[in-house]
Amino acid sequence: MTETSAFAAPAWVPEGALNYLAHTEAGRSIRDLARGAGCHASTILRQIRRVEMRRDDPLVDAALQSLAQTHFPPLALPDQNVTEADTTPDxxxxxxxxxxxxxxxxxxxxxxxxxxxxxxxxxxxxxxxxxxxxxxxxxxxxxxxxxxxxxxxxxxxxxxxxxxxxxxGRTALGRLLAEAENRARRQKETGFAEAQTPFGGAPSVASDQSDDVRHCARRMRYSSTESPLAALARRKDRDGQPFLDEELVRAGERLREDFELAQMGPQVAQNWDRFLTGGGRGSFRPDMQSTGGHTGARDRVARALSDLGPGLSDVALRCCCYLEGLELAEKRMGWSARSGKIVLRIALQRLKRHYDDQSESDRMIG
Structure with a gap:
């Protein structure tokens, strides 16, 4: 093998890092790497020097050490067969x-x-x-x-x-968002337009759910770079004060954080749409039992949405977790224009009280 691609590293690993590890860990010569890559040896040398200079960064150094242990192992003795656990993300x-x-x-x-x-x-x-x-x-x-x-x-x-x-990183984010939108468009054109989530861990909406719920899930705002709460917090009320104070925004972000942690667990049939009242009532399917994973985060989200109740849990789930815009949420729930932000603020106030009550109950007596 004369190419660094022979090492089973994921495709996201930069070429310069692969050449650096192949040279420093696997003992490949710079000329050999250059022949395999079809470039001049000075190009490989510059890549190796650039990576070496970045090892002062603790994250870069840790990434290189992990790749070296899992994908560029040293030659073991005949009676040794030691392999490191591969924690490299696919x-x-x-x-x-x-x-x-x-x-x-x-x-x-x-x-x-x-x-x-x-x-x-x-x-x-x-x-x-x-x-x-x-x-x-x-x-x-x-x-x-x-x-x-x-x-x-x-x-x-x-x-x-x-x-x-x-x-x-900003350029890469734009490319990733564009690729995600293109994939969703291709799936829709080929007849596979099931609901998706921006975290990739939740299943698609059940086929017997209402068209309104499925359409709502397809219209989630994947390309936004900030949550609707952050945009709404910049608005002013009649007195010139922020429409949402930091405590309300923090309550909404806490709900979203737990929601994201719940989605990062193993594939489970978690059906959050049972909390949606706009077009989703009557189509509830019981959640299947989940094993392991981020059950604590799922339980916290479920308790918070249950405490909010119908209507308030709807707008909180749509705007805080699904990142759905207020205008779309108002349309889906049949509300009048500009009424969504008022209901959202009430939901956040109730959500903040829920978290405050949880903190009080968690305190140890004495």
Whole structure:
């Protein structure tokens, strides 16, 4: 084998990283790599030097170490047969998670925070009060892959490193969104227009559900780079105050975070549409039993939506979780124009009270 593609690494791994690992871990010469790639040896040398200079970034260094252990193993002794567990995300998982994370990082004041020796990273966004709101939880393997592709960058690595989206990351997000829209369009044209979710983990809507629910699910706003709450929070009321304060936005983002965590679990027949009242009532199908996975997040979402009740849970699920615009939500539920934002604010106030009550009940007596 004379090509780096012979190593079973996912397609998302940059060519420069593959050449670097093939040279440093597998002992391939630069001329051999150049012959396999059909380029000059100086091109491979520049790629290797560029990757080596980026190893000061903790995420890049961790990504290279993981790839070296799982896809470029050293030669073992005859009596040894040791293999590392492959935690490298596959292409579909990487594309889906990259689109989710990059959309969040495009929001104003958003950064990805990574702490040393932690399995998870978080995307946080600065608020007007000087605090921060957590908007997404990211597996560190995904964060490492994003850094390796230079879609996120950290200027000053530290014990807690803060990463910003790069120009290449914004370009990649546009490409991923366009590809997702093209896939949805092709599926619709070929007769497979089942409902989809932006997280790729939930099943399609059941075939015997009403046309209104299926059409509503197909019209989710996949291409938005921020949630409807963030856009609505910038509006002012008659007194010049923000229409949604930070606590209400934080309650909605908490519901969405749990919803995303629930979708990241194994394939389960979780039917959130039973909380939809606009066209979905009467078509409820019981949820199938789920095993393992993110049952805690699913339970928290179900309790919150049940506490909101009909109508309020509808608008919260559509706008906070499905990222459906207010205009479309009003149309689907048969409401008058500009009434959706009032109902959404009431739902967020009730949701905030629900989370406050949960916090009080969780406190230990004494």
């Amino acid at each position: 292409n579909a998982t990487f594309d889906r998670e990259a689109m989710r994370v990059l959309r969040r990082m495009c929001e104003t004041g958003a950064v990805l925070a990574v702490a040393e020796d932690m399995d998870k990273a978080v995307v946080v966004r600065d608020d007007r009060a000087g605090g921060s709101t957590r908007t997404a939880v990211v597996d560190c393997t995904i964060a490492q892959a994003l850094a390796l592709k230079d879609w996120i960058n950290c200027d000053k690595p530290a014990r807690i490193s803060r990463y910003h989206i790069t120009a290449a």
